[in-house]
Amino acid sequence: MISTGIAAQNRKGRFNYTILETLEAGMVLKGPEVKSLRLGRATINEAYAGDRDGEIWLFNSYIPEYQGGVLSRFETRAPRKLLLHRKQVDKLLGAVARDGVTLVPLDIHFNARGVAKVTLGIGEGRKKADKRQAIADRDWQRDKARLLRNKGRE
Template structure:
């Protein structure tokens, strides 16, 4: 199979935007991949990889799941590329998944956190959503300490000649 062609720095598949603090601020209980409804210039702009989803969140509106406050900059390559950069964007999920997530949000106070926006092998834009519980400050400290210990442990084992 031939490698996908790139047009002047565009991403044909791979991660277009990532929320690095999402896994740090929330304990992710489960993840799901959802489709994203976009217009043509939004897809082109997303392929350039300048979108941000650090302040984005997903929520329920009219029985559907929407992505709010995600920033996709205007595409500079064409004249007809005017769109709202922070417009709510509809997420495509099964009816069963939608009811599961709405129930989890209302019952347990969980949050739907967008973890990344990526293009799959077919070139379709997808959002990885995580159902998460917010972490407290001491939980974040514990996560930092655990991550540092794992890094130090791996460094010590490599220096001893064992590769873990």
């Protein structure tokens, strides 16, 4: 059971997109959905956030049915409304209106009060060469840290 911390993470989100800015939003969830999230079985790898009637919604996120009770029936891939201030919604919709910019859910987590939140990133899609460069940079940082760590042992 997860009381605080990350319940689901989109690992490919930061790899496939250059994240320009992040934002935390609340989620409208039912009781069994929260219980299922606390078990840590949700996935948001194929999820995306978008506009519906001037509001921001989370689409295609998977929260499995909670097996602990009888009244736990809900749609596993239902769109879920995100709770944001009007200024934040307008800012996000303006950013999405630009070409090549999308809203990427980076993780679903529980804050210190135990409330489910989703971290959204405003991201631009990366090209294949950019992805290769990111891999090369990450590998170099890892090798550099290993060399510096082993230097003191010689």
